[in-house]
Amino acid sequence: MKILMFGWxxxxxxxxxxxxxxxxxxxSLAKSDTQILFVVPRADGETTAKELEIINASNILxxxxxxxxxxxERKHIRSTKPTKKEESKIIxxxxxxxxxxxxxxxxxSGGTSISKWNYQFSKGVVQAGGKVRYQFSGSYGxxxxxxxxxYARTATEIAEKKSFxxxxxxxxxxxxxxxxxxxxxxxxxxxxxxxxxFDRTGNTVxxxxxxxxxxxxxxxxxxxxxxxxxxxxxxxxYSIPPAxxxxxxxxxxxxxxxSDIQQLPIGKKVITFLGRITYQKGPEYFIDAAAKxxxxxxxxxxxxxxxxxxxxxMIERVARxxxxxxxxxxxxxxxxxxxxxWSGTHVYVMPSVSEPFGISPLEAVQAGVPVIISNQSGVAxxxxxxxxxxxxxxxxxxxxxxxxxxxxxxxxxLHKKSKEEIANITWDQAAKKINTLYHExxx
Amino acid sequence: xxxxxxxxxxxxxxxxxxxQPRRLGQFSFFDIGTGRDYFDDGLNQIIIRRVAKDCYLxxxxxxxxxxxxxxxxxxxxxxxxxxxxxxxxxxxxVVESFQMLAATGAVEFLSETYYHSLSFLHSKDEFTSQIxxxxxxxxxxxxxxxxxxxxxxxxxxxxxxxISHNLGFKGVITEGIDKVLDGRSPNxxxxxxxxxxxxxxxxxxxxxxxxFRYTQKEWSQWPLTPTKYVAWLEAVVKKEELIxxxxxxxxxxxHHKANTGIFRFLENTLTKVAKHKYIKMVAPSEAIELLxxxxxxxxxxxxxxxxxxxxxxxxxxxxxxxxxxxxxxKLEESVKTTGSTTLLNTWRYLxxxxxxxxxxxxxxNDGRVHNYFxxxxxxxxxxxxYMNVVSDLSLQxxxxxxxxxxxxxxxxxxxxxxxxxxxxxxxxxxx
Numbered sequence: 001m002k003i004l005m006f007g008w009x010x011x012x013x014x015x016x017x018x019x020x021x022x023x024x025x026x027x028s029l030a031k032s033d034t035q036i037l038f039v040v041p042r043a044d045g046e047t048t049a050k051e052l053e054i055i056n057a058s059n060i061l062x063x064x065x066x067x068x069x070x071x072x073e074r075k076h077i078r079s080t081k082p083t084k085k086e087e088s089k090i091i092x093x094x095x096x097x098x099x100x101x102x103x104x105x106x107x108x109s110g111g112t113s114i115s116k117w118n119y120q121f122s123k124g125v126v127q128a129g130g131k132v133r134y135q136f137s138g139s140y141g142x143x144x145x146x147x148x149x150x151y152a153r154t155a156t157e158i159a160e161k162k163s164f165x166x167x168x169x170x171x172x173x174x175x176x177x178x179x180x181x182x183x184x185x186x187x188x189x190x191x192x193x194x195x196x197x198f199d200r201t202g203n204t205v206x207x208x209x210x211x212x213x214x215x216x217x218x219x220x221x222x223x224x225x226x227x228x229x230x231x232x233x234x235x236x237x238y239s240i241p242p243a244x245x246x247x248x249x250x251x252x253x254x255x256x257x258x259s260d261i262q263q264l265p266i267g268k269k270v271i272t273f274l275g276r277i278t279y280q281k282g283p284e285y286f287i288d289a290a291a292k293x294x295x296x297x298x299x300x301x302x303x304x305x306x307x308x309x310x311x312x313x314m315i316e317r318v319a320r321x322x323x324x325x326x327x328x329x330x331x332x333x334x335x336x337x338x339x340x341x342w343s344g345t346h347v348y349v350m351p352s353v354s355e356p357f358g359i360s361p362l363e364a365v366q367a368g369v370p371v372i373i374s375n376q377s378g379v380a381x382x383x384x385x386x387x388x389x390x391x392x393x394x395x396x397x398x399x400x401x402x403x404x405x406x407x408x409x410x411x412x413x414l415h416k417k418s419k420e421e422i423a424n425i426t427w428d429q430a431a432k433k434i435n436t437l438y439h440e441x442x443x
Numbered sequence: 444x445x446x447x448x449x450x451x452x453x454x455x456x457x458x459x460x461x462x463q464p465r466r467l468g469q470f471s472f473f474d475i476g477t478g479r480d481y482f483d484d485g486l487n488q489i490i491i492r493r494v495a496k497d498c499y500l501x502x503x504x505x506x507x508x509x510x511x512x513x514x515x516x517x518x519x520x521x522x523x524x525x526x527x528x529x530x531x532x533x534x535x536x537v538v539e540s541f542q543m544l545a546a547t548g549a550v551e552f553l554s555e556t557y558y559h560s561l562s563f564l565h566s567k568d569e570f571t572s573q574i575x576x577x578x579x580x581x582x583x584x585x586x587x588x589x590x591x592x593x594x595x596x597x598x599x600x601x602x603x604x605x606i607s608h609n610l611g612f613k614g615v616i617t618e619g620i621d622k623v624l625d626g627r628s629p630n631x632x633x634x635x636x637x638x639x640x641x642x643x644x645x646x647x648x649x650x651x652x653x654x655f656r657y658t659q660k661e662w663s664q665w666p667l668t669p670t671k672y673v674a675w676l677e678a679v680v681k682k683e684e685l686i687x688x689x690x691x692x693x694x695x696x697x698h699h700k701a702n703t704g705i706f707r708f709l710e711n712t713l714t715k716v717a718k719h720k721y722i723k724m725v726a727p728s729e730a731i732e733l734l735x736x737x738x739x740x741x742x743x744x745x746x747x748x749x750x751x752x753x754x755x756x757x758x759x760x761x762x763x764x765x766x767x768x769x770x771x772x773k774l775e776e777s778v779k780t781t782g783s784t785t786l787l788n789t790w791r792y793l794x795x796x797x798x799x800x801x802x803x804x805x806x807x808n809d810g811r812v813h814n815y816f817x818x819x820x821x822x823x824x825x826x827x828x829y830m831n832v833v834s835d836l837s838l839q840x841x842x843x844x845x846x847x848x849x850x851x852x853x854x855x856x857x858x859x860x861x862x863x864x865x866x867x868x869x870x871x872x873x874x
Contacts, residue, residue: 265476265838303472312823316804319762319826325770328834329827330472337473 001438002035004164004181006155006174010040010054017359018194021226022170024253026052028431034438037162039177041136041151057154061131144173145208152176159184165442166190172197172209175216182219188441191220196233199354200280214238221441224248224434226357227378233354248434249382251427252362264344266328269300269405272345272369274338274360275352277308282351282374282391284310284317289351291321292398297405298326305330305341342367347404347411351391352377361386365422370414372400382425385417452723453680455716456643456730458519458593458616459692461499462559463491463526464797466818470831478839481789481832486818488533495534498696503540505710510549513717517724518550520692521593524557524577525795527584538584545585551726552581554589554612560794561595561758563603565772573791574610591616591727595796597645597689597748598755601636601741608638613731616687618748619644623740630683634736641731642740643687645748649675654690657708658699669711673719680721684734689748749800750809757809758799763826768799770833774840781843789836793829801825 005026009019026036036052043056134150137143155177159167168190169178175191182189197205197213217223217238223245225231231247234240264270271293273286283304290302304314304327311329318327333341342348348364348371355377362379364371373380374391387404389396404411468483510516520541530537544550556562556573557580563570574592582588592612594603599617607615619629629644652672656662664671679686691698699705716722725733749757759765771793778790801817802825803810819825 266834305472312821315823315826316762319766322766322769324763324766324826324830325773325834325837328472328475328830331827340473 001033001166001435001442002164003029003037003438004159004162004167004185004187005036005038006151006167006169006177006181007038007040008171008173010038010043017357018171020253020359021194021250021357024251024427025430025434028251028427029434031428031431032435034431034435037158037164039155039158039174041147055158057151057158058134058136060154060157061133062150062153062157063131148173148176148212152180155180156184166438168192169216169220170194172213172216175212175219178216179219188221189219190222190224190437190441191216192224192226193217193230193234193356194226195356196230196237198233198237199230199356200278202279202353217244220244222246222437224437226250227381229354229376229378229381230356246433246437248430249378249425250357250359251430252359252366252422252425253427255363255366262340262343264301264303264341266301266303267299269297269346270303270344271300271347271349271401271405272303272305272341273349273351274303274305274333274341274364275350277304277306277311277314279310280353280355281308282353283314285351285391285394285397286349287314287317287321287327288394289349289397289401290318290327291323292394293401293405294323294326296402300326300401300405302327303330303341303345304328305333305338307332339367342369345369347372347401349397349401350374350377350379351389351397353391355379362422362425365415365418368415368419370404370411371418372397372404383418383421385414385421387414452721453683454685454725454730454734455676455680455722456519456685456687456725456727457517458521458553458687458689458727459694460689461520461522461526461692463487463494463523463529464559464795465525465529465792466490467798467828467832470828470835472831475831475834476838478835478842481835482792487529491529491533494693494697495530495537497701498693499530499534499537500540501701501706502692502695502709503537503544505706506550506713507540507543507547509710509713509717510544510547513714514547514549515724516549516713516717517726517729518544519553519727520544520550521553521555522581523555523559524573524580525559525792527580542585545587549726551728552585552587552589553616553727554578554581554592556595558791558794559595559796560791561598561755561768561796561799562794563594563598563606564755564759565768566775567606569775569794570606571610590614590731591643593617596757598745599642599742599747600745601743603745604635604640604642604742605638608635608640612640614641614643614727616643616645616689616727617742618746618753619646619687620746620753622753623742623746627738628683630679630686631737632685632730632734633738633740636739636741641734641736643685643727643730644740645687645689646679647748649679649686650688650690653688653708654694654698657694657705658703667708669708669715672708672712673715673722676716677719677721684737685725685730750805750812756805757803757813758796761802761804763804763822764799764802767802767826767829767833770830774833774837777837777840777844781840781847783843786836786840786843793833793836798825798829802829 007022011019011023026038029036030052037055038052039055039057041057043054134154136147136151159181164187166188167178167181169175170192171194178189178191197209217240223234223240225234225245225247227249228247231245234245235242273283275281277283293300315329318324342364348361348369350358350361350373352358352374353376357378361371361373361383372387372389375388376391380388387400389400465482466487467481470481506518554574555577556570557577558573560573562573578589590612591614592607593616597616597618599615604615629646633642635642652667657667659665676686695705695709716724745755746753747755759768774790778786800813801819802822803813804822805813817825
């Protein structure tokens with residue numbers, strides 16, 4: 001069985017859960033006789049995996065679109081001056097800023113590698129014979145829509161040249177690519193929903209993205225949703241028949257246990273929020289609950305780690321509540337800093353408004369931290385030894401925080417039990433379900 | 444209350460503000476607890492030396508030259524302690540040139556808080572100590588005791604007037620804003636409502652013509668020439684008694700670069716004023732003796748020279764500024780009980796108003812001015828960095844308390860305690 005898989009991120013170039021999920025899933029799929037051709041917009045020497053073949057879309061020769069052939073001087077495609085030697089061969093295309101549908105991971109962090117990597121303009125290098133190699137940024141930058149479209153054109157080329165049995169596309173960014181590949185190959189298409197526009201934005205959806213998502217789901221032969229929560233959104237907002245959707249929960253990547261537990265200097269009792277600071281993650285509920293906890297326990301410290309478009313508003317909210325001395329913002333964190341934070345964290349809270357799955361509670365448990373999660377998350381369907389609250393219920397959230405601070409036996413028990421539990425939430429299990437689906441589709 | 448015999452000449456006081464904050468370095472969340480250096484003295488050195496080269500040294504030598512030629516010139520400076528200290532460490536030639544100016548007898552220095560702080564808002568003790576510390580520094584370097592007080596960024600209210608009177612100052616300088624003048628002219632000396640303190644009001648229109656509008660090509664009066672400017676001054680002194688002009692000293696060579704002709708403007712304007720038949724330059728202490736108040740002036744709410752609002756909103760206008768300020772102020776008692784000079788000085792450097800100025804979220808013209816001065820990409824970064832530093836400082840204070848408690852109890856006889864305490868955290872530079 002050979003799968004042509006389209007992704008947008010792959011380690012080490014990740015800014016969110018999508019890359020991690022693709023990595024975990026493909027690793028486990030490769031344990032069976034499933035072969036995977038994994039296409040990413042951009043790859044370099046660091047992007048390697050022995051189990052699968054990585055195809056770097058930036059290396060694929062694609063015929064110029066009619067628009068680019070006819071109108072290279074159009075306002076939004078500006079030619080820059082080629083060097084003399086290569087004058088006839090090279091045109092650098094720059095595409096003007098258009099939109100940023102994903103909240104870019106880090107506006108404020110400055111020089112982190114991720115943010116640098118995210119703000120590149122896409123370029124195309126035209127070879128003799130009127131073909132182009134698009135240089136994808138593989139990011140969620142302002143010219144994302146253009147990149148998604150070009151990625152689809154690249155997919156046509158790949159699908160024509162490679163042989164495979166099934167097409168598997170991860171999230172809307174790759175759906176046009178999946179559809180394009182299906183068109184030329186007539187192979188079955190599986191689309192995998194890790195998040196929808198409704199999760200990211202609530203009710204202010206970008207209609208262009210919504211349309212791409214729906215077209216992908218309609219064109220697909222089967223749909224994989226990462227949770228029942230997500231499946232419900234697909235049936236409700238995208239009018240997808242429930243029978244077409246299969247729920248496959250994500251797994252947790254086994255991680256080396258960081259044995260040296262270090263207290264953070266700010267104090268013994270630290271409650272942490274870690275994730276993008278965006279509407280979807282519900283940061284304001286965490287802050288409001290923190291203020292309530294501080295009324296009872298003035299020595300507790302709160303950490304909000306990560307960045308996102310709501311960071312300034314959240315800083316202001318904390319200041320308005322006059323709790324800045326107990327509430328710390330870290331900005332975007334690197335891996336080793338996240339480990340450090342986990343080791344000093346007493347309670348982890350994920351108050352997401354709409355979380356298709358939510359991998360960070362699993363990471364917290366692996367790091368020995370008890371968790372509080374919102375009922376509005378996919379991970380709540382598979383984790384039972386955690387405290388679950390509705391994201392809007394600040395009283396309940398504050399109460400849960402206080403209880404975990406007050407009763408060490410409770411947090412110890414939760415940690416022990418949830419650790420046992422997540423040992424069974426594996427990518428191998430997810431891969432098993434997906435392999436069964438592949439066989440159904442090719443039977 | 445007019446003077447019986449109006450003097451033939453009327454007066455002009457020209458005062459320059461010299462201030463440099465001690466800027467913080469990047470201090471991340473994971474630096475909290477490490478106690479590593481808060482201040483980026485490498486950056487501070489670069490900035491101080493650059494401003495010294497572009498502004499302080501050329502401007503001071505220009506003034507020296509002019510004073511030699513026209514001994515009737517009078518110049519007033521207010522130099523914050525944080526600027527003086529950094530100049531001593533990073534650009535001692537500037538301090539020497541100020542000393543040369545002081546020796547001419549034509550130059551006077553004002554009093555202010557050493558740390559250019561907002562301390563009057565949270566602690567009268569602290570406010571007083573910082574004024575005293577500044578007075579000592581001025582006395583030590585320039586051999587004179589200021590008799591007139593100007594608070595950080597010309598912030599003033601009736602209460603500040605009372606405190607300055609209690610500290611022995613005969614006058615204060617503040618902003619001549621329309622709200623408190625209520626139709627009256629800023630070009631006279633006024634008096635505090637219930638103290639003999641004289642209040643000098645900055646003529647912000649004529650001051651900002653140089654400080655802000657000098658390089659604005661869209662201004663209808665651009666280009667501003669010395670002849671035109673002195674004619675404006677003359678028009679005022681022919682009718683009224685005293686013009687108080689004040690601006691950042693960095694106006695000359697830093698805010699307006701040398702190639703704008705600002706030094707030539709200063710030189711020619713001062714020359715014209717020195718030779719002028721109606722204008723007499725005065726130092727504030729002379730003005731106190733020469734001029735009588737025309738009226739009392741009541742300032743119940745704080746005013747300042749900053750932003751369009753001319754109140755406290757430049758530093759405490761939003762929640763992040765207020766929360767950061769409150770968090771720092773709350774450490775006063777605990778930092779003072781440690782008895783550590785290092786911790787106390789650090790806490791005081793964190794009071795410098797600039798740290799809060801960087802956290803302003805104002806838009807428009809005000810926002811542009813805030814951004815010009817800020818070393819941060821956004822007010823939120825300024826806030827996060829500052830709060831990380833304050834968190835660390837509060838941990839260092841706690842640590843110091845624990846250690847000194849143990850030291851006191853277990854090991855050290857009382858007479859050596861002080862030495863132990865002050866050597867707790869090693870300093871690289873003595874500030």
